[in-house]
Amino acid sequence: MSPLLTLRNVWVEYGDRIVLEKVDLDVAAGSFVSVVxxxxxxxxxxxRVILGQEQATRGIITLDGAPLPPECGPDRGVVFQKYSVFPxxxxxxxxxxxxxxxxxxxxxxxxxxKRKAAEAEAAEMLAAVGLADSMNLYPAQMSGGMQQRLAIAxxxxxxxxxxxxxxxxxxxxxxxxxxxxxxxxxxxxxxDLTVIMVTHDIREAFTLGTRVLALDxxxxxPHAPHRYxxxxxxxxxxxxxxPADDAAPAVAEPAA
Amino acid sequence: xxxxxxxxxRRQAFALGAAPIVLLAIGYMVAAAQRHALNAxxxxxxxxxxxxxxxxxxxxxxxxxxxxxxxxxxTLASLQRLGLGLGIATLMALLVGLLxxxxxxxxxxFGPLVTGIAVIPPxxxxxxxxxxxxLGETAKVALIVIGIAPVMVRDVAGHVGALPRExxxxxxxxGAGSWQIMLRVALPQALPRLLVALKLALGPAWVFxxxxxxxxxxxxxxxxxxxxxxxxxxxxIIPYVAWIALLAIVMDVAIGKISRNAFPWAHGAAH
Numbered sequence: 160m161s162p163l164l165t166l167r168n169v170w171v172e173y174g175d176r177i178v179l180e181k182v183d184l185d186v187a188a189g190s191f192v193s194v195v196x197x198x199x200x201x202x203x204x205x206x207r208v209i210l211g212q213e214q215a216t217r218g219i220i221t222l223d224g225a226p227l228p229p230e231c232g233p234d235r236g237v238v239f240q241k242y243s244v245f246p247x248x249x250x251x252x253x254x255x256x257x258x259x260x261x262x263x264x265x266x267x268x269x270x271x272x273k274r275k276a277a278e279a280e281a282a283e284m285l286a287a288v289g290l291a292d293s294m295n296l297y298p299a300q301m302s303g304g305m306q307q308r309l310a311i312a313x314x315x316x317x318x319x320x321x322x323x324x325x326x327x328x329x330x331x332x333x334x335x336x337x338x339x340x341x342x343x344x345x346x347x348x349x350x351d352l353t354v355i356m357v358t359h360d361i362r363e364a365f366t367l368g369t370r371v372l373a374l375d376x377x378x379x380x381p382h383a384p385h386r387y388x389x390x391x392x393x394x395x396x397x398x399x400x401x402p403a404d405d406a407a408p409a410v411a412e413p414a415a
Numbered sequence: 416x417x418x419x420x421x422x423x424x425r426r427q428a429f430a431l432g433a434a435p436i437v438l439l440a441i442g443y444m445v446a447a448a449q450r451h452a453l454n455a456x457x458x459x460x461x462x463x464x465x466x467x468x469x470x471x472x473x474x475x476x477x478x479x480x481x482x483x484x485x486x487x488x489x490t491l492a493s494l495q496r497l498g499l500g501l502g503i504a505t506l507m508a509l510l511v512g513l514l515x516x517x518x519x520x521x522x523x524x525f526g527p528l529v530t531g532i533a534v535i536p537p538x539x540x541x542x543x544x545x546x547x548x549x550l551g552e553t554a555k556v557a558l559i560v561i562g563i564a565p566v567m568v569r570d571v572a573g574h575v576g577a578l579p580r581e582x583x584x585x586x587x588x589x590g591a592g593s594w595q596i597m598l599r600v601a602l603p604q605a606l607p608r609l610l611v612a613l614k615l616a617l618g619p620a621w622v623f624x625x626x627x628x629x630x631x632x633x634x635x636x637x638x639x640x641x642x643x644x645x646x647x648x649x650x651x652i653i654p655y656v657a658w659i660a661l662l663a664i665v666m667d668v669a670i671g672k673i674s675r676n677a678f679p680w681a682h683g684a685a686h
Contacts, residue, residue, distance in 0.1 A: 212584050231587035242579035245586075247603040247680050256599065257589035267595040297680040310585075317589055 161224065163188040163353055164209065164321060169218035170388065171204055178204045180388030182218070184372075186321075191347055191354045193368030195361055200374045200389040202357045206325050209355065210235055222320060233261065236319030240326045243310035244298045250309055251294040254281035257316045281316060287349070288312040288342060304335035308342065315350060324356040328363065340367060371395045461650035469650040485639070493636040494662070496552065497624050500559025505613055507560070508567035509605065515568070516575025517601045518593065529572075533565035538626060545631060555627040562623040563616040567609070574608040575601045607681035610674040617666055621659065
């Protein structure tokens with residue numbers, strides 16, 4: 160089976176500063192890739208390049224065999240650490256938004272039977288993330304964990320080919336974070352998702368992922384640290400039939 | 416207790432807020448009474464009774480020349496000019512502000528122009544307006560629009576431009592294009608800010624209205640004040656100024672109320 164997402168010799172440079180160098184990667188459909196690495200190693204840049212928010216200066220990225228268009232699109236969903244939801248829409252409105260955009264290009268709004276159908280679909284998705292009772296709240300009225308649940312439901316309603324998570328649970332309490340881990344694992348299985356998650360929490364990376372990618376610089380020039388970029392220094396497939404169990408994986412520790 | 420930690424109750428706040436106003440009123444009365452004790456025909460600090468009877472006459476008795484009830488004719492004319500000016504400026508701010516804020520090419524093309532217009536003192540343009548548009552209503556409304564629109568445009572554009580990049584990216588991953596982002600993401604979030612900008616523009620709008628009326632007009636609150644100044648008619652000027660203040664306060668409060676009712680999410684919606 161050909162991989163879903165392929166990166167070939169991808170470089171990202173800002174002027175003479177090299178952030179990512181020579182990243183080669185194949186991501187199989189259905190995998191859960193955790194990306195870890197020290198601060199400033201280009202984890203977020205890596206995610207933004209796949210998202211289409213930034214362009215690779217060199218190299219080719221293909222999704223389903225086709226080159227990635229140079230801007231964001233509905234084939235790649237995303238959940239950021241914050242600002243992922245629209246503050247002016249209710250919970251239901253936030254999720255219906257994705258359906259309205261594709262079905263109503265001119266007004267961006269649905270009416271009548273179509274609206275009913277879209278709301279029913281959105282309500283189902285909200286129930287799946289545990290927000291069935293909060294559909295008429297505004298995001299500002301909810302806790303951080305609930306807002307991230309909403310952001311996930313919002314992304315999943317579009318059935319993206321890949322779901323990109325940028326430290327999605329970084330700002331949450333440990334207890335809430337454990338709930339969110341269970342939720343994302345369940346959704347990953349239920350909807351056959353392919354997930355790429357950037358995190359700075361190594362435990363989280365190994366708990367959730369079927370594969371852990373460590374980004375770091377291979378070489379370091381002390382006089383010009385910006386001249387070498389980061390790449391995948393460790394690429395660890397985790398043999399894990401049941402991703403929900405918390406057992407420590409039997410592979411080497413990544414450089415962190 | 417430290418002053419920074421004091422909480423003020425509703426009643427207390429009312430009493431505290433009223434105190435300086437009442438004191439000012441009493442001070443005025445004492446001064447006016449003193450002047451009238453020396454000279455019963457004093458015009459500089461008229462007594463409240465004189466002000467009331469002067470304004471009552473303007474409200475009740477038709478003007479000999481025009482046949483209008485002067486007070487109401489002035490109010491209507493001024494509010495019409497102000498409303499038109501504010502309305503046009505608000506629409507411009509919304510439209511241009513959105514385009515500038517959301518679309519980088521539009522910002523690159525028209526941003527410097529808007530900035531350039533914004534730094535011109537509007538009153539300096541008044542002669543141009545009078546020459547180009549005549550001395551009628553158009554020039555007065557145009558002065559208000561030119562005076563307040565650039566600031567409002569820049570405020571709305573700045574607010575829209577400062578929306579988190581994450582929101583714009585997220586909208587695109589949900590299938591939205593430029594138009595839908597403008598309509599569904601930027602526009603609703605610009606509206607509460609637009610009302611704030613409108614509220615802050617009320618003061619300058621009144622300034623430009625009164626200026627335009629003072630220079631060339633035959634009816635209006637500003638016109639009347641500057642007309643009766645020739646006769647030292649403080650008994651008309653002071654009530655007129657108070658009436659303008661009252662109208663401005665009502666508008667300010669109304670805009671705030673509209674914003675809270677229409678956009679609860681922008682006012683820290685009740686938990």
